[in-house]
Amino acid sequence: MNEVARVDGPAQPADMDAVPQNIEAERQLIGSILTDNDLFDRAASVVQSAHFFDPVHQRIWDLCAARIQKNALASPVTLKPFLEGDEGLDALGGPSYLVTLAASSVAPYAIRDYAQMVHDLAVRRALMSLGRDVTAKAGDVTVESEPSEQIVEAEQALYALAEQGRAERGFQSFVSAVTQAVEVASAAYQRDGGLAGLSTGLKDLDRKLGGLHRSDLLILAGRPSMGKTSLATNIAFNVAKAYRRGMTHEGKEGAVEGGVVGFFSLEMSAEQLAARVLSEAAEVPSEQIRKGDMTEGEFRRFVEAATGLQNAPLHIDDTPALPISQLAARARRLKRTHGLDLLIVDYLQLLKAASAKDSRVNEVSEITQGLKAVAKELDIPVIALSQLSRQVESREDKRPQLSDLRESGSIEQDADVVMFVFREEYYKEREKPGDHQLDKMAEWQAAMDAIHGKAEVIIGKQRHGPIGSVDLSFDGRFTRFGDLAKPWQSGER
Template structure:
């Protein structure tokens, strides 16, 4: 309620009016009904829910639907669809549509009117969110602590800033189809035909079609298989190829590569940076850690650090982050610097928001939370995961879906499940004794065949086939790369 004072000094209570402009709404609708071509100039700015008057919402919705189908939207054609509308009857019935068209002064200012209506709608949403935050904070409840209220408020404010409304709700199939066509068109126009973000690893890109927005990808493996190395390589490849420009929808964004957020819950930021620099400078990470470098290697190391200092790779090494805090920090990163790929190393080190009765339920909450982050921020999320020890007890050490720890929830929520497998690691530990010459020769031949090779097994993929991808692996620099095929080796003279 607003408080005002009359000349006699008596306080009078008046109902608070939310910000709006009926006149701007009338002018905009009148311009559209007079000239349907102006709709294309304001369609990207304003939606039906941005109108304050419910009748104006319905008029705009019907007009937009007709124009989208290349049909005329005029007072006469709209009358058929709205003559039974009770709200319109209260304003004078179909004659109100004619009056709207009659009072439209000019179409040159429609974008200004649309922007004004949009801004006022956002203000109303902000007022509503502010009241909700205030009401919840005033209500002292054991179930709702202040920290969770802050996270929830930040989530709603982020959704409002990104989409122009607190909740998107249902969308028509027409919009969903249009978005799908835009994605396919972007893939067709892009070199290599990728629908998603390139990992920098050609064979993996072909198998996955790139990293798709809103997907949750699980990258799993036993210790020493190279999970973190592969994730670091992908993060580095995406960040170093980042280029900003105009997207197909006219907005600014990453036209190549992207901004990467990396949650390193196991290693420190310095250790992770050393791995990236090891790959870029081609100096073994072990030597970097010890400081055992030649002058030439150290010079390469420093030059690589200078070249990569502007690389959009952001690392958070806070240990044992709750899933709610992880989401809040990712939102903040996207709002301040942008975000195109999120990586979590690793899933089992993330804490649930609340303590659960079993570890399976905790992991289920975490995987559902990660999938929700991927959808909310519209970015691919790669989460690393440990595998159970039962892999070691089998003769065939290749991992499979049932080897995932707490596999039910991880397998169910993930869009893609990949396993890193290096057979060389296991064969190396099967070396026979030196006196068994025949066995040594066979073992050495097998080691030569497997040396420097790795395999990424795709055990689940919603959008495409399962199978395996062969990669090269250089343990010196903890680097995965594209594996040259036999015909490529002949061409390159290897």
């Protein structure tokens, strides 16, 4: 969108009476700053010069800001030399107008309310400007002007408009920081497990990661058939199933347990993904669901599971070859309409860059940067699945490592957490000796028994904590990962 759609550059149409503005509030706000410079920081956390409707007020505000930031006094007397010959000021009565402003100051306790009023009226003007811009572009019918692209641009502009004007945090006292840390820890403690982030539903993985942290990009990588999609589906199901709405520790209404999940399935259809979720919930093998080969009891469990999950906040988008800009726009729309606490993308290499690049490495770099931007913008964890290169297969030790990531530079750099799914059983099955090799067969069978139903999540990078491995159970019949019972946990699961 062009500049006219932004709060910091509002257009001023000829019919001023139709434009939301309050000149008197602007005067009193600036007058208060001119009489007490200490109030500037309180107002500047809400309003900027471009939020003022009157261009003269914009210039006066900029001068005030420049002088106050240099620890110099901003008053009618000190500003006068900088505004000599200003045509706009001359039209309002010249330098004496500065004295008039100072005389119209308001009480210090009201300064933030006046700043908020000036800001809100600027947002209204920007909305009107954005509407005119969208109308003009829609009416300009050209080959280059695709309606779908216009919708994405309009949504991006609207979301940016909604996010503008939030007070900057700046420096905080240690007492304030400690208070917030205690509030986060208290919320984590009440979440049963002491997690700082969203629970995956897998206890050992949660302990290693501390949960899924907001604004983080997590890469879940593996070779085909390792179970990447299964693990991502399990996490999505666990988060959506645990969803409970209430008042958060921040004093807002939202998810206090679990969360709303958005799942971009670029490889599988929504129906196939739903079948996987239902297979896990109903404990009916996914291939039997696909073939319809179920007993009456299994079908009843399948229907009961479907009924129980129909209200789970799990939203699936199976549009193939989605550009990163479209994905971001759809994620914004989902958060605005239904809320969004976790986003999963299956998988990274199937996304498209917004524009053609000279190499695939640069395209993947744009995609990973875009996903990280979505995580920060929407303040949610984003899990993106990724394929590994074939060089894993040529090594004797098949455990993946960071260098195995395709186009690994950008993925490794932009991700906060990189995890690999590894099932040794998959490779061991392919080493089965011939039936006539009895000694080798017995040795192979013993090795298979030791690793059967086990999987490993290798954490190769983590900004918030240590790297290492997490052992999980894996039931291939239901494509389900779970917590692995340790020998000393015979009495608990």
